[in-house]
Amino acid sequence: MLAFGAFDPLHKGHHYFFSRARELGDYLLVVVARDSAIREDKKREPGEREEVRLKRVAASGVDEARLGDERPVNDPYRLLGELEFNVLALGYDQEPSEQKVQQELSRRNKHGVRVVRLPPHRPELYKSSYRR
Numbered sequence: 001m002l003a004f005g006a007f008d009p010l011h012k013g014h015h016y017f018f019s020r021a022r023e024l025g026d027y028l029l030v031v032v033a034r035d036s037a038i039r040e041d042k043k044r045e046p047g048e049r050e051e052v053r054l055k056r057v058a059a060s061g062v063d064e065a066r067l068g069d070e071r072p073v074n075d076p077y078r079l080l081g082e083l084e085f086n087v088l089a090l091g092y093d094q095e096p097s098e099q100k101v102q103q104e105l106s107r108r109n110k111h112g113v114r115v116v117r118l119p120p121h122r123p124e125l126y127k128s129s130y131r132r
Contacts, residue, residue, distance in 0.1 A: 001025030002085035004068065005094070006033040008047050010056045016121030018062055021089040024116060029064045031079060032057050036071040081108035088113055092120040 003021050007014050022028050032054045038046040046053075050067055058065040069078060080088075080101075088101060098115045105113050 001028045001087045001089065002031070002083060003028065003089045003091075004031045004033070005091060006038050006042070006046075007053050007057050008033075008038060010053065010060065013121045014057075015060060017089070017091055017118055018060055020118045022061075024087045024089060024114075025085075027064070028062045029066070029083065029085065030057050030062045031068045031083075032065055033068050034070050037068060040071045077104040077108075080104055080110065086113055088115050090115065090117045092118060 001021055001024050003017070005014065005017075018028065018030070032050065033041070035046045035050045038044065048056075054065055054067055069076070088105075090098065090101070098117060101115050105111070105115070
C-alpha cells in the first residue's frame with residue numbers, strides 16, 4: 001500500500017487518509033514531498049520543513065515514511081517504478097487523475113496495481129491549503 005503527499009501541515013484529514021489507506025493493505029508506505037516539490041507544485045514555501053513533516057508522518061501510525069525525490073526531476077513518477085506496492089491511495093483532491101496514474105503504472109509494467117481515490121474527512125476544516 002502506497003500513498004504520497006505534502007502533509008504540510010499534518011492534520012486530522014491526513015490521519016483519516018492514513019487510516020482509510022491502511023484498510024487497503026497490510027503495509028502502508030507514505031512518501032512525503034520534499035520542500036523543493038512543495039515550492040514547485042504549490043508555488044509557495046513549505047510551512048514546515050521536510051524533516052519535521054517526515055517525522056510527524058512516521059509517528060502517525062504508518063509502517064514506513066520516506067522522503068520523495070528532490071525537484072526538479074526528470075521523471076516525477078520514477079518512484080512508481082522503484083517501489084513495491086499493490087495499491088496506490090490518492091487523496092480526494094490529489095493530482096494527478098487516476099487515469100494518468102494508471103498510464104504511468106502501465107509504462108512501468110505494474111498492471112496489477114489498484115488505484116483508489118479515498119474520500120475526504122471534513123474538508124471544510126481539514127485541508128492543508130486552509131491557513132489559519
